[in-house]
Amino acid sequence: MGAAERGADRAGGGHVVLRAGGHWLAVPAAAVRQVVTLGAVARAPRSPAWLVGLTVIEGRPLPVVSAQRLLGEEEAATPGAMLPRLVVVGGAEGEVALVADEAVGVVEVEAVAAAAAGDRGPDWTRGEVSWRGRAARVVDPEALAQAVLRAVAAGP
Amino acid sequence: MTLTRLGLQTRVIAAIAVPIACIATFFAVFVPARQEAVADAALEQRAFSWLTTLADHAGPVVGQGPSDLADLRRAFAAAVQGDPELIYLTVIGPSGEVALRRTSGPPVPEADSLRRLVPTRTALATPDHLHVAVPIRAPGDGALVGTLVGGFSRAFILAERRASARLALVVSLVIMAGGVALAWLLSASLARPLRETSRQLSATSRALLAAARAREAAAAREAAAVEETRRVMDVLLSAAQRIADSAGTVLEHAESTLAGAEEVADRIGELNRYAERVAELLASIMQVADRTDLLALNAALEGSKAGEAGKGFTLVAKEMRRLSEHVVESVDGIRALMKEVRASSVEAVRASHDGKASSAETTRSARDIATVTQQQRAATEQVSRSMDEMKELLGQAMTDIKATSRSADGLARLAAELSALITPSPRDAAVVRLGRRNSRRPPAPERPGDDARAAGG
Numbered sequence: 001m002g003a004a005e006r007g008a009d010r011a012g013g014g015h016v017v018l019r020a021g022g023h024w025l026a027v028p029a030a031a032v033r034q035v036v037t038l039g040a041v042a043r044a045p046r047s048p049a050w051l052v053g054l055t056v057i058e059g060r061p062l063p064v065v066s067a068q069r070l071l072g073e074e075e076a077a078t079p080g081a082m083l084p085r086l087v088v089v090g091g092a093e094g095e096v097a098l099v100a101d102e103a104v105g106v107v108e109v110e111a112v113a114a115a116a117a118g119d120r121g122p123d124w125t126r127g128e129v130s131w132r133g134r135a136a137r138v139v140d141p142e143a144l145a146q147a148v149l150r151a152v153a154a155g156p
Numbered sequence: 157m158t159l160t161r162l163g164l165q166t167r168v169i170a171a172i173a174v175p176i177a178c179i180a181t182f183f184a185v186f187v188p189a190r191q192e193a194v195a196d197a198a199l200e201q202r203a204f205s206w207l208t209t210l211a212d213h214a215g216p217v218v219g220q221g222p223s224d225l226a227d228l229r230r231a232f233a234a235a236v237q238g239d240p241e242l243i244y245l246t247v248i249g250p251s252g253e254v255a256l257r258r259t260s261g262p263p264v265p266e267a268d269s270l271r272r273l274v275p276t277r278t279a280l281a282t283p284d285h286l287h288v289a290v291p292i293r294a295p296g297d298g299a300l301v302g303t304l305v306g307g308f309s310r311a312f313i314l315a316e317r318r319a320s321a322r323l324a325l326v327v328s329l330v331i332m333a334g335g336v337a338l339a340w341l342l343s344a345s346l347a348r349p350l351r352e353t354s355r356q357l358s359a360t361s362r363a364l365l366a367a368a369r370a371r372e373a374a375a376a377r378e379a380a381a382v383e384e385t386r387r388v389m390d391v392l393l394s395a396a397q398r399i400a401d402s403a404g405t406v407l408e409h410a411e412s413t414l415a416g417a418e419e420v421a422d423r424i425g426e427l428n429r430y431a432e433r434v435a436e437l438l439a440s441i442m443q444v445a446d447r448t449d450l451l452a453l454n455a456a457l458e459g460s461k462a463g464e465a466g467k468g469f470t471l472v473a474k475e476m477r478r479l480s481e482h483v484v485e486s487v488d489g490i491r492a493l494m495k496e497v498r499a500s501s502v503e504a505v506r507a508s509h510d511g512k513a514s515s516a517e518t519t520r521s522a523r524d525i526a527t528v529t530q531q532q533r534a535a536t537e538q539v540s541r542s543m544d545e546m547k548e549l550l551g552q553a554m555t556d557i558k559a560t561s562r563s564a565d566g567l568a569r570l571a572a573e574l575s576a577l578i579t580p581s582p583r584d585a586a587v588v589r590l591g592r593r594n595s596r597r598p599p600a601p602e603r604p605g606d607d608a609r610a611a612g613g
Contacts, residue, residue, distance in 0.1 A: 014460040016453075016457065029457055029460040029461065030460075030461060032457055034454050034457070035450060035453045035454055035457065036450065037446065037450060082445075082446050082449055082450075082484065083446050085450070085453075103453055105452075105453055105456055105474070105477055106453075106456045106457055106459075106460045106470070
């Protein structure tokens, strides 16, 4: 069973809504460890384009992932009112930091709608939620952490 | 006809002919008279000599009888016949009677004053005769015994005098005719070049007069032009003065504007420094707002995780985020305003810089204008002074030209007089009379300003 299908069975709750380029994402608040300001990032040689690099947050080395590039969009400067954020998402296998142009905050969403058959999205998402008239993809923290960490562990 | 109406030739002829006539008259009168006197003296000498000789012969016989007088009578006859001028011989006795008388030709009476005894020889001349009386003295004691009176004809003397006068008259007439001819030739040779000279002098004086009048007219026109130029120079000088005043005012305004522009530039620079300080403060505020937002976000996150217990915390965090967002929005608004302020400031700096440059250029131009105006003023004043000097020189030239005109006029009059002197004509005489009247008339006093009025046209 895919992540979208799994998400379709779950009830809504607090989500951290963020924007990555032209995409809106909703990360379950329970999976968000903390939100910090984007600091120094060390680039990893021969890493995939969506992997921005490595950063250290409170003594922990974390991979920094560009959700925008993960969603197949070329990165362009679309700054928000605040500085770019790093949303630290934790799963069973570890934590990753998603780069967000802006983090709206913790919002309550009604329910997670199942994605259409033709628009299932990547494996690390599980459907969409509607927020202020916009559609936001719901991030599956486990799948995201698993995919990123495996990719990092596999190396170039 | 007065002497002045006579021509030069006539005068020269008269000047030569009159002395010659006088000399001829003198010789025609004096020489015959002198010859007559000499001839009378010679006749008287001869008569005395002749009668003294006869008286010596008569002395012994006078007072004797008639027979004793025969020799004396013969001697008288011989004497009368031998001397054609001797007309008579008469012996006057002691009592005044005629003792002997011998005549030739018609009888001529003795002079009454001589019909007596005369102690000394005596002569008495009449127009036609010379009567001579010689005392007859007796031999021995020399007593006066009678008087021998003789009469001599003066006809030959008168004839010689007439002949001499005629000769002198003829000679004088010949000399006078020669003199007149010579005077005519001489005067003609003198009058011809003098007439030519007079004609040339007259033409020259007329040309000189015409040239002087033309020069006078030209000088009057030049003086009018100089006066007009002087007026224009005055106008230019006044305009230059006004331009200089305006340029000074513009210079003051430009310097004031330049100072104002510099002040504005300083103020704008200060404003920019304040704006930078505001931007720094805004950056700090943004950092604070960002940190606040981040803290509120994390607080809300933690509140959300805390469930029901964290709801209040979540609400506070939400309010904090709202505040931070308001701060961010305000900062954004302030930033937008500051951006506008900075843009306006940049524009103001540029405008101030342009204004400063324009003011500096205006100041420099105003100084240049002031300098050029000063130079123009100096040049105009120099031209005005030159015009004044030229006016003075033209006035002097006008005076000289008038003097030249008067001299030319006088020269023409002299030429006319000379022409009239050489060959008088009614026109020349009228000119000469008019010229003399003008020369005798006192010159009209020149009113002051005549030259200036003439110069000013």
